[in-house]
Amino acid sequence: MTEPAAPPTQEVPEQDHDVAAVLRVTSFRRLWLALSGSSFGDWLGLLATTAMAQQLASGSYSGENLAVAGVLILRLAPAIVFGPLAGALADRLNRKFTMVVGDVLRGLLFITIPIVGTLEWLYIATFLIEIVALFWMPAKEATVPNLVPRNRLEAANQMSLATTYGTAPVAALVFSLISLLTGGLDNWFDRFATNPVELALYINAATFIISGIVIARLPIPRRQADQRGASESLIRSITDGWKFIGTTPTVRGLVLGMLGAFAAAGFVIGLASGYVKDLGAGQPGYGALFAAVFLGLATGMWLGPRLLAGFSRFRLFGLALVAAGGFLAALALVPNIVMAFLFTIGLGACGGVAWVTGYTLLGLTVDDAVRGRTFAFLTSAARIVLVAVLAAGPALAALIGRHTFRFTDHFQLTYNGAAFVFLLAAVLAISLGVLAYREMDDRPGASLLHDLHEVWLTRRGVTPQPARRAYPGAFVVFEGGDGTGKTTQARLLADWLRSDQGHEVVLTREPGATPVGVRLREVLLHGEPLAVRAEALLFAADRAHHVESVVRPALERGEIVVSDRYVDSSVAYQGAGRDLDGDEVGRISRWATEGLVPDLTVLLDVDPVISTGRRARDAARSGEDNLEVQSKGFHERVRARFLDLARREPHRYVVLDGGLPVDEVQAQVRQRVREVLPLSPRRRAQLAERLQEEDASRERRAAAESEVHRMDAELRERRMAEAREREESRRRARDEAERQLQEEAERELRAQEDGRGRHEADRRSAAAAAAAAQVLDPLTGTPEEGPRP
Known part of the structure; x- marks a missing residue:
């Protein structure tokens, strides 16, 4: 139940x-x-x-x-x-x-x-x-x-x-x-x-x-074994890791940018002592700059991503590097210890933003199978760069020497070799920042100033981000172009969730999940071609009815909703495919759905050659709809927009190769879905039953332990009672012995007193007899010794 x-x-x-x-x-x-x-x-x-x-x-x-x-x-x-x-x-x-x-x-x-x-x-x-x-x-x-x-x-x-x-x-x-x-x-x-x-x-x-x-x-969870990696040689692993970094634009840009930030900070640490000496600050100034680097790093790592929450992380990485180069250039050009301290804090903060953003993007974009090699390469390369910087910086500063620039008779500036090296490092950091920005820009065509302005307004509360509601259920969406296998994978996932995981599942699609949606689907996909804005609005109308009548009620009941397409399809098809403003299309759909966002979006990406063949096969079987018949350029724009959306929200998206065998793709889908699913009622019941069994077992153990304790207590009580009884018996025996001894002593005392009394009586009788013997008896004529009576 x-x-x-x-x-x-x-x-x-x-x-x-x-x-x-x-x-x-x-x-x-x-x-x-x-x-x-x-x-x-x-x-x-x-x-x-x-x-x-x-x-x-x-x-x-x-x-x-x-x-x-x-x-x-x-x-x-x-x-x-x-x-x-x-x-x-x-x-x-x-x-x-x-x-x-x-x-x-x-x-x-x-x-x-x-x-x-x-x-x-x-x-x-x-x-x-x-x-x-x-x-x-x-x-x-x-x-x-x-x-x-x-x-x-x-x-x-x-x-x-x-x-x-x-x-x-x-x-x-x-x-x-x-x-x-x-x-x-x-x-x-x-x-x-x-x-x-x-x-x-x-x-x-x-x-x-x-x-x-x-x-x-x-x-710590174990990684799935990589059979290919386990069988290849170490040399092949090393070269493949380097090749992966060198041929993947995003990873290459991240690694180069992070190494550039590391080199810029290394120049400051390695040359700060000579730099502050020329400014007349001495060892206290060196200590201040050293502390400023770490203070800036900590501030940037902690506050930077928070202040720019919602801003593209790929753009943020490049901007942080450019800003770090700007602070380094200011440090080189303004020979003042107070300003140098402030510029160093800014340099450290921008470096901290770039470092934490780069680490995050590497963790999100690099597959687990090569993630260790990537981080190892970054760690090793950073140390090599630091050694090179610490060795080359002082040598280059010494080679350049001190130069004085006279602007007027009363105004001149003197720069030492460290300042010139700082300026060269600033040019390097800015160049790498621009390169990383261009290589990894995930919003081509979108104004950078507009994005920064939106982030600023969002922080002021003018345009708050849509709130997400927590439901007992979960919402999983499959997205991708036509011919990527979304419908097959959605059905397989729904079957697995019902049979193996014990969930109540609602398998749905857009458009056409409701009676109203069926009619709208017919109009949109098989009817007369519509104006592009009318098409976008009808998709949004179907979505609003779909969410209100199917998706949200199922989520509130604690069920799992698996949908074939959702909001991002409109952003990709009507936005990129039809050349509308994708942000406007997205805002319409967010309004229609009251900001309901999937817990997980599975993007199936397929090589255009494969997807074209699949669309042709499907068209031969059931005919093409109004979107499938569009040009190759239309479908390429749709695919690029889907990938762009996945890069912008990597925490919600998982991108899979839809060209792999169906079972292999489904295995990857299930592995990712497990991370967002709540416990099913059946699993909760099993868990509750197991907990009840454990509780009953604990109660039995507690009862047994209590009985043992009770028996131990009774045994101790009996032993104590017996001990008390033995002690009482000994006491009574001792008292009785003492009483008998006392009585015996008393009898002996009385006997002694009686003996003394008889002895005295006998003595007196003898004395009386002796006295009487001295008086003459009248009959015998014996002389009397005493008076007559």
Whole structure:
């Protein structure tokens, strides 16, 4: 028996940047906590290892500096050799296993550094730690998109990246506190007196080992095995990964842009010391610029995507790079330490926006089978770029030297080599930003200023985004051009949901799902050709009636609605195909449906050659309708518009190759649909039954435990009673013995007193007799001794 449907909840806007919603995902929350610990440990390890290298090489100023430089180079150099190998293995190894082993190995290696205590082993351990990190980082980056819903990925990346860079100042503060603490500990532990950074290294090792333990307990889903990837050679995997990045315009633009942002920030960090020295700011100025970079990064990562919510992420990425180049150019041209601090914050903020946006788009657009290789390539390339920038920047600045430009007799400006390098880096960043914008623009023809203005109005509440209502059911839509197989896949999905998943399913279509819709379908597809605006309005009218009478009631009953076409078909066919304004067509349909948005839209994309053949086959069987007979250019525009819509809303869309075998496509559809489905009544009943069984089992166990406790209590009570009875018997026996002893003593006392009395009487009798014997008896003539009576 089906449970009554719950009433729809109050309309609330969907918040894609809700941190609380992301943290409610248990697996991601625990991974984020583990990442926070290991990121903190990584920064603490950098400070501790550089400090230890300086101590071990103490004796000369140049030797200390070379030792620190050696540690930094060894942290970056492994990417050049092992980066491609890590990328090839990233999609072969179990990612959870890789992260756990990587954290534990790094922790153990950090422990060995203070134990061995030599500069040579410090270099070796640093090199090994960075090799392990090359495998750990792509595994982590490729895992995050599998743990959170697609619409929460940007917020998850914001938190991860903010933690990665935000723990740097915390680690610096902790390192300072540890240094002070070891100053007190050396009174009790001589080892800390000789090397005070050892405590920092041990704490660092503990963070990695704890992180590994936390990740080991995470329920990270396993990836489906990639048989082709498992059988191909490592060399082929490496070359295929590079080929994928180089031949995929979106991925290529993202990678190049992110590397450009990384290079721009590297120039600032590498040349800031000499730059501020020429401005007369010294070490405090260097510290201020260093802090400004991280402050800007954190601000951009956290606030940028929120302030521009609703704006195209592909456009945002390119704009952020261009803006970062602009701030870098201003930093180069305005030789003032206060303005330099502000420009550096702006540069960091734009770099943070570009970095978090790029990470999100890579996670959404790159398939899971090659995601590890892509992130590994990005990580390795970023380190290589940083090494090149740190090496080339100072050399180039020294080669350029200082130049003074005299504008008037009283006004001149002096620029050092660092400023010129900053200007060159700014040109590079702006060029890459423009290139990325053109390569990845997902709204060609749409005005950039218009989009920015709409985002600004939306933030002010002038044109709020349509609210989404939460229903107990779920809404799945199949979209695509004619001949892509939508109807077949929708029917197969509906059958699977009913028979295997136990859902109540409504299989519907547009137009023609209602009696009114059947008549409208006849007019639209088989009637006389209509004016394009009239056609768009009739499709919207059919959709309004369809949603009101079929879709929304089914969702409110908790059923699954599977629809063959919905709003996006009008945007593609009447917007792009008929050359109408797609945004206007979309607004009409949103008004007609009261803003009802599918939970999942499956776009079946098919090569034009295949779809043309399928349309011809269908036309031979049942004839062509008014849309199928359109030109090849019409269908190409429709296909391009569908792909454009999918790029604009990647969290709602899944794009599948409709040219694959039917069963293979259906398997991919089911895998994606599982992520958005609520529990069916049958599954809820099974779960409730299982919970009842578990509750009954717990009650039985509790009753058995209670009976055991009761019997134990009774046994203890009986034993205590017996003990009390034995004690009472002993007490009574003791009292009786004491009483008898007392009576015996009393009898003896009385006997003694009686004996003394008889003895006294006898004595007295004897005395009386003696006295009487001395008196003469008148009869005998014996003299009397006493008076006569």
